[in-house]
Amino acid sequence: MKKEIVGFSINGQLRDVIITPNMTLAEFLREQLDLTGAKKGCEVGECGSCTVLVDGKPVLSCSTLAIAVRDKAILTIEGLAQGGQLHPLQQAFIDHGAIQCGFCTPGTILTAKATLDENPKPTREDVKEALGGNLCRCTGYVKIIDAVMAAAETMRQGGVK
């Protein structure tokens, strides 16, 4: 099996990395790049805690080969804040107590981001549907939905709160 040096675009930065085909995107991000925001939860694609955005779409990094997405734009939770300013979703999660243990939070926020990018004015029902693939064992979801609705409002008013 070949090892390859590949130019990867991660969080807006192009990085030359060495990958082998049998590396999942989750392993690659966490173990090669120390980007540990994406979690290895169930590792069978059920829990959503490994979610990252690939070309803006929510993807399960535990079930994706890193090599298969080598020329796509990868966004992890580490790349969401811009210039020291938290993304409205991150701020809203803090403000609404939507984080408890925090394990599911990176995946949930990134799925929510993809949702709001596609549908800036969701209903609560839309948000519930959109987060159907992200399990949270702490919050009971109500505060997460509150936070996403609040972030949507902030983003409609121009981004920063």
Added chain:
Amino acid sequence: MKAFEYFEPKTVAEATKHLSDYGETARILAGGVDLIPRMRKEEFKADCVVNIQRIPGLDRIDYNGSIGLQFGAMATLHALETSRQVRKGYPAFYQAVRQIASVQAKYMGTAVGNLCVGTPASDVATALYALGAVLSISGPEGDRTEAIDQFCTDYRCTSLRRGEVVAGVSVPPMKAGEGCAFANLVRSRADIAKLTVAVSITAEKDVCRDVRIAIGSAAPTVFRASKAEDALMGRALKAQTIDEAAEIASGETRPITDLRSTAEYRKEMTRVLVRRALEKALAAAKG
């Protein structure tokens, strides 16, 4: 995950060649939702992974009134769910895709990949059985087509031969007077179904002219309840006829008891879901 040779063919013919070379230890990577976790768990030997994501045109979704719906092996569940033609033209298929909880799985996963897994618990396959889908298969000996109910041969087994790949699926157009419906029972939205039923029925002045009843999670494969279909063909579609057909369908199941349900419950609920699906499809057929 164990090491493997990795290929990204640019054509179906090239994919077929790699698959032929490696035979049974070659795996096709489409969405990866099923494949990658199972490879990591070493559920099977994979010496070679053929990633078909970069073959141009495989993500197509086309519709025309005479041929019907056609989609390629890389058409994702998300793309199918958001296709106007799927939503308007094939409500049973749309609903089967729509009710899948994981948005990520829908962005990554493909309908063809779902069929090729060969699980009897596939909502997507059950809907496509009811709609009479036909698979286009390419292989070293050329192309062939196969009806979906011939494709799934046993639990997690398909009719695919060495080197073959399912390039796409076509679903015939809905006829005048045809209606379809989908119904399933789940413990929670995120879980796979304990029982799935999809039906299509064509009625002319309340007489059944054509019918397909598909059942998932009640036998080693998704299957058509052909005796129940025979009991409806040419008959006036009265409540009693529908009840009888549902009872027959229940008798055609070979369910197992597992953590989701007992066999007895699946059998009993088959009767209920088939009746409800037939009633709903008939209402749709009447427009």
